[in-house]
Amino acid sequence: MITGILLAICAASGFAGSAVFIKLSLQKIPYSGATIMSLLVSALFSLSVALMMHFDEIITLPPISYLWFAIVGFITFTGGRSLQYLAINRMGAARSSSLVACSPFFAAILAVIFLGESINIWLVLGTVFIVSGVVIVSLSSEKNE
Numbered sequence: 001m002i003t004g005i006l007l008a009i010c011a012a013s014g015f016a017g018s019a020v021f022i023k024l025s026l027q028k029i030p031y032s033g034a035t036i037m038s039l040l041v042s043a044l045f046s047l048s049v050a051l052m053m054h055f056d057e058i059i060t061l062p063p064i065s066y067l068w069f070a071i072v073g074f075i076t077f078t079g080g081r082s083l084q085y086l087a088i089n090r091m092g093a094a095r096s097s098s099l100v101a102c103s104p105f106f107a108a109i110l111a112v113i114f115l116g117e118s119i120n121i122w123l124v125l126g127t128v129f130i131v132s133g134v135v136i137v138s139l140s141s142e143k144n145e
Contacts, residue, residue, distance in 0.1 A: 015097070019084075019088055019093040019094075019096065019097045019100075020093050022034055022038070022085055022088055022093075023088050023089075023092065025037075026085065026088065031082070031085040031086045031088075031089045032082070034085050035078075035081055035082040035085050038081060038085075039077050039078070042077065084096065084100055087099070087100070095137070098133070098134060098137040099134055099137075101133075101134065102130050102131065102134045104126065104127075104130055105127050105130045105131060108123055108126070108127055
């Protein structure tokens with residue numbers, strides 16, 4: 001459990017750093033160029049690591065798995081990343097990242113709908129806290145403008 005928490009904190013730190021550094025790059029190039037560069041570097045790096053570490057498993061995957069990975073890659077990288085970079089460009093790294101942080105809210109809803117996961121008090125409380133935090137950050141950011 002502790003390892004999972006530490007990994008999640010490291011991932012959050014990585015995403016936070018990414019938002020800041022992409023904002024710096026958006027001062028020099030348009031968000032579409034930043035998205036394309038980010039996609040190319042991410043794809044090459046991820047594919048290289050995956051093939052080096054799990055080549056045997058990758059080549060034995062059923063064909064439908066490749067379709068699911070393609071769909072996930074398109075949604076996440078192409079749709080999500082380009083919209084996130086556009087938001088960072090227009091709102092700044094801090095405000096846009098706080099709104100992107102509500103992704104667990106959407107993940108919970110989609111998990112209930114598509115995976116049949118159950119709704120419990122912790123899911124409801126977590127969702128309420130996430131939405132409340134996003135509202136508070138958004139309202140306080142508007143007052144500071």
